[in-house]
Amino acid sequence: MAEILIIEDESVIRLAIERLLKRYGYTPTGYESVEKALNAAPLTHYDLILADIRLPGRSGIDIIREAGHVPVIIMTSYASVRSAVEAMRCGAADYVAKPFDTDDFRTTIERALDKKTQSPKTWVPQNPDLTLELSLEEYFRAFVKVHEKELTETELARRLGISRKALWERRQRLGLQRQRQAG
Numbered sequence: 001m002a003e004i005l006i007i008e009d010e011s012v013i014r015l016a017i018e019r020l021l022k023r024y025g026y027t028p029t030g031y032e033s034v035e036k037a038l039n040a041a042p043l044t045h046y047d048l049i050l051a052d053i054r055l056p057g058r059s060g061i062d063i064i065r066e067a068g069h070v071p072v073i074i075m076t077s078y079a080s081v082r083s084a085v086e087a088m089r090c091g092a093a094d095y096v097a098k099p100f101d102t103d104d105f106r107t108t109i110e111r112a113l114d115k116k117t118q119s120p121k122t123w124v125p126q127n128p129d130l131t132l133e134l135s136l137e138e139y140f141r142a143f144v145k146v147h148e149k150e151l152t153e154t155e156l157a158r159r160l161g162i163s164r165k166a167l168w169e170r171r172q173r174l175g176l177q178r179q180r181q182a183g
Contacts, residue, residue, distance in 0.1 A: 060075070072091070073108060089138070143160065
């Protein structure tokens with residue numbers, strides 16, 4: 001099964017994620033900092049990396065830049081459109097707000113591993129200096145990802161300044177299925 005690196009400074013969260021991944025049949029390895037992870041093994045040893053965005057020393061964003069073809073999923077307790085956009089622009093495979101639904105988390109991991117298997121070259125991080133402006137598509141993806149669990153479809157559409165029908169059509173075109181109703 002896939003070997004997954006977890007970089008999370010909060011030991012309770014790191015150990016919970018390790019247990020969850022073991023239950024799903026993965027081989028997790030956890031560290032509390034980027035430095036400790038880099039000293040233990042090359043990043044290319046892993047099939048997937050899960051990294052908190054805020055870590056002591058270097059951030060999870062730094063890992064994206066060094067991971068090469070290995071997909072990185074950024075996790076954060078402080079979800080914002082800005083951090084989601086930064087992570088995706090740097091080449092993150094996905095962005096997950098903590099606490100997360102375990103089924104959604106598993107789907108996110110499987111999707112990242114499937115994409116890596118299909119086309120490893122797509123995981124080479126982009127140079128953030130080459131992307132000076134945020135495209136509307138990137139903004140839409142980031143906004144929906146950060147807010148869809150807390151807002152209804154009507155509220156999402158209103159904040160984006162579009163109709164519910166336009167929101168639905170754009171979700172379909174971009175492959176962004178509704179995760180869960182706000183409640």
